[in-house]
Amino acid sequence: MRIALMQHTARPLETERNLGLIDDAAAQAREQGAQLLVTPELFAFGYVPAQIRAQVGAEEVDAARARLRGIARDRGIAMVWSLPGGEAPDQRGITADLADEHGEVLTSYQKVQLYGPEEKAAFAPGEQPPPVISWRGLRLGLLVCYDVEFPEMVRAAAVRGAQLLLVPTALAGDEASVPGILLPARALENGLALAYANHCGPEGGLVFDGRSVVVGPAGQRLGELGAEPGLLVVDLPEITEESAPGSADYLQDRRADLHRHWL
Amino acid sequence: MRIALMQHTARPLETERNLGLIDDAAAQAREQGAQLLVTPELFAFGYVPAQIRAQVGAEEVDAARARLRGIARDRGIAMVWSLPGGEAPDQRGITADLADEHGEVLTSYQKVQLYGPEEKAAFAPGEQPPPVISWRGLRLGLLVCYDVEFPEMVRAAAVRGAQLLLVPTALAGDEASVPGILLPARALENGLALAYANHCGPEGGLVFDGRSVVVGPAGQRLGELGAEPGLLVVDLPEITEESAPGSADYLQDRRADLHRHWL
Numbered sequence: 001m002r003i004a005l006m007q008h009t010a011r012p013l014e015t016e017r018n019l020g021l022i023d024d025a026a027a028q029a030r031e032q033g034a035q036l037l038v039t040p041e042l043f044a045f046g047y048v049p050a051q052i053r054a055q056v057g058a059e060e061v062d063a064a065r066a067r068l069r070g071i072a073r074d075r076g077i078a079m080v081w082s083l084p085g086g087e088a089p090d091q092r093g094i095t096a097d098l099a100d101e102h103g104e105v106l107t108s109y110q111k112v113q114l115y116g117p118e119e120k121a122a123f124a125p126g127e128q129p130p131p132v133i134s135w136r137g138l139r140l141g142l143l144v145c146y147d148v149e150f151p152e153m154v155r156a157a158a159v160r161g162a163q164l165l166l167v168p169t170a171l172a173g174d175e176a177s178v179p180g181i182l183l184p185a186r187a188l189e190n191g192l193a194l195a196y197a198n199h200c201g202p203e204g205g206l207v208f209d210g211r212s213v214v215v216g217p218a219g220q221r222l223g224e225l226g227a228e229p230g231l232l233v234v235d236l237p238e239i240t241e242e243s244a245p246g247s248a249d250y251l252q253d254r255r256a257d258l259h260r261h262w263l
Numbered sequence: 264m265r266i267a268l269m270q271h272t273a274r275p276l277e278t279e280r281n282l283g284l285i286d287d288a289a290a291q292a293r294e295q296g297a298q299l300l301v302t303p304e305l306f307a308f309g310y311v312p313a314q315i316r317a318q319v320g321a322e323e324v325d326a327a328r329a330r331l332r333g334i335a336r337d338r339g340i341a342m343v344w345s346l347p348g349g350e351a352p353d354q355r356g357i358t359a360d361l362a363d364e365h366g367e368v369l370t371s372y373q374k375v376q377l378y379g380p381e382e383k384a385a386f387a388p389g390e391q392p393p394p395v396i397s398w399r400g401l402r403l404g405l406l407v408c409y410d411v412e413f414p415e416m417v418r419a420a421a422v423r424g425a426q427l428l429l430v431p432t433a434l435a436g437d438e439a440s441v442p443g444i445l446l447p448a449r450a451l452e453n454g455l456a457l458a459y460a461n462h463c464g465p466e467g468g469l470v471f472d473g474r475s476v477v478v479g480p481a482g483q484r485l486g487e488l489g490a491e492p493g494l495l496v497v498d499l500p501e502i503t504e505e506s507a508p509g510s511a512d513y514l515q516d517r518r519a520d521l522h523r524h525w526l
Contacts (some may be wrong), residue, residue, distance in 0.1 A: 128526045151414030152522035185448030259415035260523040262392045
């Protein structure tokens, strides 16, 4: 399977412009033969939690989702996008949707691990584990940004059978250790691949790190971007039970009966 | 605090010879100002599970432990060593003891995550979480080898307050991804330091990787050895709540109330 990751700089609340960038990325990804495009966290509105909370209503979110479904359908490519949840502002979370190439939303997820005081003030945390669905012979899971830094969240996806984890993110502040240290470990300790699509450059008072990356199930980097806007297109190796290195089988060997009492 | 890690090749069931190497390492570590020496998994008997099961009785284990306590006392250095548990062969596990510089055993641990068919046939798994105790102003935890590859096991130590995790190991088969990928992530995702002391070279039909390493709480390598025998002496940076990088506080932010139902 060939997948693509969009990395770009959104402009706060310039929804039409931001959706236009996603449309461009979808067209380009399809042209390069990708079957699936992952876009960054909250890209349509920009990563500006307080402004979204104050100024973006449910109608605007619904309109953005309709537009994104149209992009998937018109460009003929499956997509992962991230939006504010469509609920009333007080219960609204940060969500990710996976849609197929007909624009049908196959599954949705609400970010469980909210990051920092601004995000926690603006959004409600999810309470459900990451969804995992079968698509074109592969088991796909969804997480959002800070979620993936917690081994428990990725384990929850792996236990549900995830082979490829799709992760819209908004990582700022020169946190090189997330793509550099944590993501390879998450992949390796679960024997899954992971696609992490970030914003880059200055946006809403932050400077985003870029460094979008695809990591294979042995923890190897299959492709990555730098600090500039770009589209990362990666062919996934066939992922099988033997993809994990050595003879360790962490999912089978783990003593979950004990672990769950010790967390 | 200055700590030392012993890396060497044991000879199967040549207990006197192997204990002599530990004594040498203790003397050398003390001479170089270390306050604590970590030695590899099952070093006194060699990493030979089936032979230990068949040929090593409780009396020999007790004698080895008495000798190790004497080494700590005589050399004046705290030590972590690993022995078969002293129980009847059928309940015997792989254990680690932490002793102070007077040779008093402060705490013990039985390996929970046994590795591979030979180890599982020869030993019984532990059922208790890693112990964490205060020593010279630092909270020390114990794990053994394969345990540390499971994020849940290191989390269990971190939740119990561990700031420095002491890990006797026996890693063979060119598993460079364990020290290279997993250990830095374990440290970073819990904000703790980690000392991992391995065998090296050919021993009992395996070739051990060496690469003993000390990793700091930001996932940085504070010192490491290659494939040859050696003593690694490392000064730990002061470990505080601020040692973890960025503003992420994984222990505080993690949704353990949810995670424990999803494992």
